[in-house]
Amino acid sequence: MNGKLITILGPTASGKTALAAHLAARLGNAEIISGDSRQVYRGMDIGTGKDLADYTVEGKDIPYHLIDICEAGEKYNLFRFQQDFRVAYDDILSRNCQPILCGGTGLYIESVLKGYKMEAVPENPELREQLKDCSLQELKRILEGYKTLHNVTDLDTPKRAIRAIEIQAYYREHGTLTRDFPAIDSIILGVSIDRELRRKRISERLRHRLEQEDMVGEVCRLLERVPADDLIYYGLEYKYLTLYCLGRLSYDEMVDKLEIAIHQFAKRQMTWFRGMERRGFTIHWIESTLPLEERVEKALRLLAIA
Numbered sequence: 001m002n003g004k005l006i007t008i009l010g011p012t013a014s015g016k017t018a019l020a021a022h023l024a025a026r027l028g029n030a031e032i033i034s035g036d037s038r039q040v041y042r043g044m045d046i047g048t049g050k051d052l053a054d055y056t057v058e059g060k061d062i063p064y065h066l067i068d069i070c071e072a073g074e075k076y077n078l079f080r081f082q083q084d085f086r087v088a089y090d091d092i093l094s095r096n097c098q099p100i101l102c103g104g105t106g107l108y109i110e111s112v113l114k115g116y117k118m119e120a121v122p123e124n125p126e127l128r129e130q131l132k133d134c135s136l137q138e139l140k141r142i143l144e145g146y147k148t149l150h151n152v153t154d155l156d157t158p159k160r161a162i163r164a165i166e167i168q169a170y171y172r173e174h175g176t177l178t179r180d181f182p183a184i185d186s187i188i189l190g191v192s193i194d195r196e197l198r199r200k201r202i203s204e205r206l207r208h209r210l211e212q213e214d215m216v217g218e219v220c221r222l223l224e225r226v227p228a229d230d231l232i233y234y235g236l237e238y239k240y241l242t243l244y245c246l247g248r249l250s251y252d253e254m255v256d257k258l259e260i261a262i263h264q265f266a267k268r269q270m271t272w273f274r275g276m277e278r279r280g281f282t283i284h285w286i287e288s289t290l291p292l293e294e295r296v297e298k299a300l301r302l303l304a305i306a
Contacts, residue, residue, distance in 0.1 A: 005089070005184050006303065008102040009035070009109055010191030011269040012262065013201040014288050015295075017054045019191060020102035022296045025057035031092050033085060034066040035103025035112075038234060040081075041072045043222055046215040047237035049205075065092075073226040075163075075233075078111060079120045085112045089184075101186070106272030113281070115183035121170045131162045139165065146172065156235050187306040188281055189299055190273060193288040202262050209237075210255065220245050236261055 008023070010016040024030035032055070034040075038048040045052075055062045065088035070076055085101075089112075092099040103109060131139065139161035146168035155161050193201070209215040219241040222231060231242045237258060244254035277283055284302045286295050 004306070005113075005186035006030075006098065006100045007035075007109060007113065007186045007188045008100060008191065008299075009106070009188065009273060009283070010104060010288070011193065011198060011266040011273075012049065012104055013198060013205055013266070014191040014193045015292075016102055016104065016191045017051055018292060019189075019286070019295050019299065020100050021054050021057050021062045022292060023299050024062045024098075024100055025060055026296055026300065027098050029096070030098035030100050031063040031065065032100045032102050033088050033092075034064060035085075035101050035105055035109045036067075037076065037081070037105040037108060039067045039103075040069050040076045041074070041234075042068045042070070043072045043218075044234070044238065046209050046213050046218045047241070072222055073230045077120075078108060081108050082111055104269050106269060106276065110272075110276055110279075110281075113184050113186055113188075121167045124166050124169065127166055127169060128162060131165065134158070134162075136161060143168065156239060157229065157232055159229060160233055187303060188283045189302060190283040190285045191288050191295075192285040197289070198266055199263055202266060203259060206255070206259055206262065216241060216245070236265060 006023070008016050008020045020032050024032055036048065038044060039050050041048070050067060052067075055064050066081070066084055069084065085108075089099050101109060101112070131142070134142070136155060136158050139158060140155055143155070143161060143165050146165065155164075215237065219231065219238060222238075223242065223245055228242050228246060231238045240249065240254045240258040240261065243249045244251060249257065273283065286298050286302075288295075290298070
């Protein structure tokens with residue numbers, strides 16, 4: 001590949017991390033850069049599906065980057081990811097190693113492949129004061145005045161909605177994107193999974209994490225040092241398990257609501273990836289039901305002709 005970036009993407013529960021790690025092992029000098037917006041947080045392991053054991057292949061540890069790089073409770077964002085990605089990417093290339101970008105956060109992945117940088121948006125105390133007494137429904141109407149709402153997690157809490165409005169107001173005044181570094185040429189491998197199989201895997205994985213991996217305990221421990229609103233801000237597992245730990249949801253309510261939310265999240269991921277194809281990216285899809293070794297071989301064949 002001569003250092004050309006390899007990107008592996010796919011929805012949650014598709015097996016993309018295992019594919020990336022085994023491909024890296026076969027290539028011999030490859031390192032993985034995580035393209036996941038929540039795996040950056042230390043202590044948020046089970047809920048974000050870090051699956052760090054996947055990075056050990058036949059006794060060999062595959063180097064990875066942008067995992068466990070900040071504290072739970074911080075507000076990591078696209079701007080920081082782009083900066084951190086570039087540092088990791090340049091470092092890997094400087095050592096004549098092969099970078100592999102792997103993740104499911106489509107916005108993060110697309111932003112670095114296109115070479116765009118979004119500015120860091122400062123807080124706007126005056127705007128926050130104006131919005132502090134608005135209901136979530138009122139905040140939704142205000143946000144809809146700025147953009148089409150694709151990211152429904154912006155409306156998880158009033159705090160998150162106000163931040164989303166703050167960002168959109170800033171971009172309306174200052175513009176959004178600037179080209180900060182050249183677009184990165186990458187061969188993109190996508191892990192495809194049938195909708196019903198994806199739903200089955202998500203449901204099975206959720207129950208395993210709750211019953212076998214103590215995901216409830218992870219969130220309870222986080223609540224000892226992270227404010228509840230900050231955990232709810234992260235959405236999905238951390239939103240619903242926090243509400244359960246606080247007694248606002250029963251266990252069964254938590255499981256039902258969380259399961260639905262993860263299914264919806266996976267659907268939005270695939271919508272983003274299909275949108276990338278419409279925007280000019282070529283994604284070479286590999287079927288997730290193939291045995292892992294066959295998926296790796298297919299990936300290698302695709303790389304050979306890239």
